[in-house]
Amino acid sequence: xxxxxxxxxxxxxxxxxxxxxxxxxxxxxxxxxxxxxxxxxxxxxxxxxxxxxxxxxxxxxxxxxxxxxxxxxxxxxxxxxxxxxxxxxxxxxxxxxxxxxxxxxxxxxxxx
Amino acid sequence: xxxxxxxxxxxxxxxxxxxxxxxxxxxxxxxxxxxxxxxxxxxxxxxxxxxxxxxxxxxxxxxxxxxxxxxxxxxxxxxxxxxxxxxxxxxxxxxxxxxxxxxxxxxxxxxxxx
Numbered sequence: 001x002x003x004x005x006x007x008x009x010x011x012x013x014x015x016x017x018x019x020x021x022x023x024x025x026x027x028x029x030x031x032x033x034x035x036x037x038x039x040x041x042x043x044x045x046x047x048x049x050x051x052x053x054x055x056x057x058x059x060x061x062x063x064x065x066x067x068x069x070x071x072x073x074x075x076x077x078x079x080x081x082x083x084x085x086x087x088x089x090x091x092x093x094x095x096x097x098x099x100x101x102x103x104x105x106x107x108x109x110x111x112x
Numbered sequence: 113x114x115x116x117x118x119x120x121x122x123x124x125x126x127x128x129x130x131x132x133x134x135x136x137x138x139x140x141x142x143x144x145x146x147x148x149x150x151x152x153x154x155x156x157x158x159x160x161x162x163x164x165x166x167x168x169x170x171x172x173x174x175x176x177x178x179x180x181x182x183x184x185x186x187x188x189x190x191x192x193x194x195x196x197x198x199x200x201x202x203x204x205x206x207x208x209x210x211x212x213x214x215x216x217x218x219x220x221x222x223x224x225x226x
Contacts, residue, residue: 043203043217080124098143098162100215102155
């Protein structure tokens with residue numbers, strides 16, 4: 001699986017959009033970008049995933065650059081409950097690659 | 113519906129003892145995963161079960177670790193002769209078959225080996 005690079009920490013004001021970047025310059029054509037987050041003392045929570053098109057769901061938006069070498073997770077109106085460690089994961093979606101390989105993630109702190 | 117549940121939530125054991133950790137996946141999920149998270153570390157894959165296929169044990173750190181999944185549902189992770197470095201939060205996740213489906217994680221079992 002391709003390796004990802006994320007900033008170790010970020011702050012965002014409550015109510016503003018939180019934009020979390022992820023670099024995956026070695027991503028290959030059949031690899032998806034997944035985002036999970038882990039709120040303190042809880043198990044990780046799936047947020048969103050995509051291949052090449054931008055994706056949006058009730059939690060967030062995922063913007064993937066045209067060359068797919070980087071992506072941005074957008075939380076449109078951050079709340080205090082969004083404070084968590086956010087993991088960007090790249091993996092091939094086929095049999096034999098089911099496990100998730102977590103990096104160190106970005107610790108996002110929402111400031112009141 | 114009910115999410116992934118794990119028991120116990122906390123376990124303190126003496127070095128050298130055996131421990132069993134239990135995971136109840138979401139009903140209908142055929143894939144089940146075990147991960148562990150040591151203090152201040154990221155999540156580390158341990159083992160993966162999918163249906164009746166042989167489990168992927170590639171992440172188990174030593175032969176003291178084993179896991180089984182009975183009847184395609186409940187799973188038990190067993191650690192024999194526990195060591196202090198086994199102290200961690202052990203997380204279980206389940207998903208529908210296929211890698212495009214998200215994994216749903218349980219709350220974890222915090223294991224402390226004294």
